[in-house]
Amino acid sequence: MPDEPNFGDEGNKGAENAGKMSRRNFLKDAGLAAGAPAVLGGAMAISAPPDAEAAQPYNARAVPVASEAVCASGMATVTLTVNGDKYTQAVEPHWTLRQLLRDRLGFTSPKDWCGGMGACGSCTVIMNGRPVLSCMTLACECGGAVVETAEGIAKAGHPLIQAYIDHNAFQCGYCTPGFVVSAKALLDRNADPTEEDVRDALGGNLCRCATYQQHPPAVLQAAKALPEFQKRSGGEPKPSKGARA
Amino acid sequence: MKTWKKFAHVDAKTAEEAAAILKSGRAALIAGGTDLLGTLRFEILPTHPETVVNLKADPFLDYIKEYGGALRIGALTRLEDIARSALVKERYAALGEAAHRTATPHIREMGTIGGNICQLPRCWYFRTPDNRFNCVRKGGGQCFAMSGDNRYHSIFGAVKSCLAVNPGDLAPALVALDAKIHTNRRTIEAERFWDVAFPGSTVLADDEIVMEVQVPAPPEGAKSAFLKFAVRKSIDFPVVNCAALVDKAGGTARICLNAVHGKPYRAARAEAAAADALKGNSTAEEAAEAAGAAAVAEARALPGDRNKWKIQIARTLAKRAVLACLR
Ligand SMILES: Cc1cc2nc3c(=O)[nH]c(=O)nc-3n(C[C@H](O)[C@H](O)[C@H](O)COP(=O)(O)OP(=O)(O)OC[C@H]3O[C@@H](n4cnc5c(N)ncnc54)[C@H](O)[C@@H]3O)c2cc1C
Ligand code: FES
Numbered sequence: 204m205p206d207e208p209n210f211g212d213e214g215n216k217g218a219e220n221a222g223k224m225s226r227r228n229f230l231k232d233a234g235l236a237a238g239a240p241a242v243l244g245g246a247m248a249i250s251a252p253p254d255a256e257a258a259q260p261y262n263a264r265a266v267p268v269a270s271e272a273v274c275a276s277g278m279a280t281v282t283l284t285v286n287g288d289k290y291t292q293a294v295e296p297h298w299t300l301r302q303l304l305r306d307r308l309g310f311t312s313p314k315d316w317c318g319g320m321g322a323c324g325s326c327t328v329i330m331n332g333r334p335v336l337s338c339m340t341l342a343c344e345c346g347g348a349v350v351e352t353a354e355g356i357a358k359a360g361h362p363l364i365q366a367y368i369d370h371n372a373f374q375c376g377y378c379t380p381g382f383v384v385s386a387k388a389l390l391d392r393n394a395d396p397t398e399e400d401v402r403d404a405l406g407g408n409l410c411r412c413a414t415y416q417q418h419p420p421a422v423l424q425a426a427k428a429l430p431e432f433q434k435r436s437g438g439e440p441k442p443s444k445g446a447r448a
Numbered sequence: 449m450k451t452w453k454k455f456a457h458v459d460a461k462t463a464e465e466a467a468a469i470l471k472s473g474r475a476a477l478i479a480g481g482t483d484l485l486g487t488l489r490f491e492i493l494p495t496h497p498e499t500v501v502n503l504k505a506d507p508f509l510d511y512i513k514e515y516g517g518a519l520r521i522g523a524l525t526r527l528e529d530i531a532r533s534a535l536v537k538e539r540y541a542a543l544g545e546a547a548h549r550t551a552t553p554h555i556r557e558m559g560t561i562g563g564n565i566c567q568l569p570r571c572w573y574f575r576t577p578d579n580r581f582n583c584v585r586k587g588g589g590q591c592f593a594m595s596g597d598n599r600y601h602s603i604f605g606a607v608k609s610c611l612a613v614n615p616g617d618l619a620p621a622l623v624a625l626d627a628k629i630h631t632n633r634r635t636i637e638a639e640r641f642w643d644v645a646f647p648g649s650t651v652l653a654d655d656e657i658v659m660e661v662q663v664p665a666p667p668e669g670a671k672s673a674f675l676k677f678a679v680r681k682s683i684d685f686p687v688v689n690c691a692a693l694v695d696k697a698g699g700t701a702r703i704c705l706n707a708v709h710g711k712p713y714r715a716a717r718a719e720a721a722a723a724d725a726l727k728g729n730s731t732a733e734e735a736a737e738a739a740g741a742a743a744v745a746e747a748r749a750l751p752g753d754r755n756k757w758k759i760q761i762a763r764t765l766a767k768r769a770v771l772a773c774l775r
């Protein structure tokens with residue numbers, strides 16, 4: 204299998220030195236395939252400060268003023284918890300959380316569908332108890348965050364997974380992780396939702412295969428199975444530490 | 449796939465720290481990022497910030513409180529928290545409903561009230577990636593919506609020859625409720641907050657930061673409502689939205705439409721019509737009908753009538769908003 208650049212997700216120009224590693228190699232090397240925590244970071248060169256020529260007055264409401272450089276660019280190091288495990292990683296200021304999760308940490312469930320416009324929900328993750336779009340979250344702002352992805356929900360054996368299978372709540376499956384994560388965020392907040400609550404909570408998730416009708420019954424079935432699941436797993440499933448702020 | 453242009457990133461611990469960096473004019477403030485990151489990734493503006501200043505590091509701007517006769521919401525408060533607040537829902541219904549009807553659950557969990565009222569327009573020419581339409585708002589020579597597809601554009605004329613509308617859902621609720629926007633420098637009436645010719649969507653100076661939104665408690669017995677018409681209910685920007693605050697006993701009404709003009713449109717004629725009807729012996733239906741008709745008395749479709757449908761929607765929403773307050 205030929206090597207594929209592993210930063211293709213966002214077409215990031217700044218990750219030159221990560222170039223040669225395929226995602227599969229990356230997974231193997233990092234031991235992530237086996238679910239083992241990995242501490243990464245410091246492996247990348249510091250990027251150059253922004254091109255002074257390109258830096259023009261920005262703000263739409265801005266009146267250009269003479270300015271000295273306000274701060275240096277470069278890598279920031281963030282430590283965050285993903286599905287219960289801690290990771291430390293160097294990131295560039297413009298990297299998104301999705302890019303960090305997919306291209307650096309190997310969690311490929313957050314998808315890219317709408318190209319990062321915030322319009323499809325396929326990149327949804329739970330961060331600090333809130334369902335958020337990882338395509339519109341800067342990775343460098345995620346220090347200390349507690350993140351949960353569909354991988355963690357599946358690994359915990361959350362009843363949503365079986366419910367989605369029982370109800371055939373997918374066709375191609377591309378949108379499914381985003382739906383499952385949004386549904387999990389709802390159940391964390393409201394263990395006994397109405398069908399209307401479910402429709403509301405999934406309102407930001409798009410499905411090109413039009414599986415919409417299957418989702419509410421699947422989520423309601425999962426809600427019924429929650430008490431049993433919580434008893435079995437000794438309280439809350441492990442990854443959902445993200446208490447609402 | 450779009451590549452990102454680089455920028456530096458700074459966590460500002462306080463608003464003063466953020467303001468000091470913004471003063472350069474080469475920086476952009478980020479709150480939830482749901483509007484800003486879209487404009488940066490797709491390079492919709494002719495310029496790019498050198499630095500993105502993160503206000504979220506300030507822990508003191510996220511709150512919903514009521515004291516001194518007013519509701520006070522910190523600029524970093526998420527829309528979803530506003531939508532779920534029992535206090536907001538009970539006493540400031542129009543604001544709670546506006547927050548609830550904004551965008552998607554995910555964007556409401558990320559997007560802040562400060563960012564929502566400062567968002568840039570959604571005109572599809574303005575938003576085309578790579579600044580392909582360098583329109584009048586960006587310093588170019590023309591408004592492409594004048595001759596192009598303007599089905600979502602202004603029904604109350606242009607602002608300095610730009611036909612884009614203010615797309616916000618919170619804006620009309622804040623105007624109807626007579627809110628004030630408190631910044632690091634001054635306090636601005638909501639009605640004046642967007643009262644501006646571009647560049648920019650708000651009257652804020654470069655280094656001015658929204659700190660708090662203050663909403664006076666409505667008079668005892670007054671009711672407020674917010675209604676929105678969008679193509680898809682679950683995610684879309686408003687085609688038209690409308691907020692109203694009606695004090696039946698006092699015989700007064702405040703009515704504001706949005707997505708119909710470059711700034712939120714306070715429907716003064718509709719307010720007068722509703723007040724007259726309330727003081728006379730009209731039924732709720734008659735008062736609402738009169739308000740709806742008066743709300744669009746000055747509306748005009750653009751040549752070609754592509755956006756004419758919005759006039760009927762605006763009229764109906766104004767009517768229903770008043771009716772909802774009288775029930
Ligand atoms: C798919 C999609 C659908 C949407 N639908 C709707 C909708 O239906 N209705 C609606 O109203 N909006 C809608 N939005 C817009 C969204 O609601 C707003 O983007 C959100 O509220 C902005 O908040 P934010 O904190 O993310 O702002 P940011 O993106 O962080 O900031 C937006 C702008 O405001 C400035 N800013 C932020 N905070 C402050 C402050 N405290 N002081 C001064 N300036 C500040 C920033 O510099 C930036 O220019 C939608 C967005 C998307 C992506
Ligand atoms: S990829 Fe994030 S919302 Fe579409």
Ligand code: FES
Pocket residue numbers: 372373374375376377378379409410411412413414
């Ligand atoms: S199952 Fe194919 S996009 Fe939803």
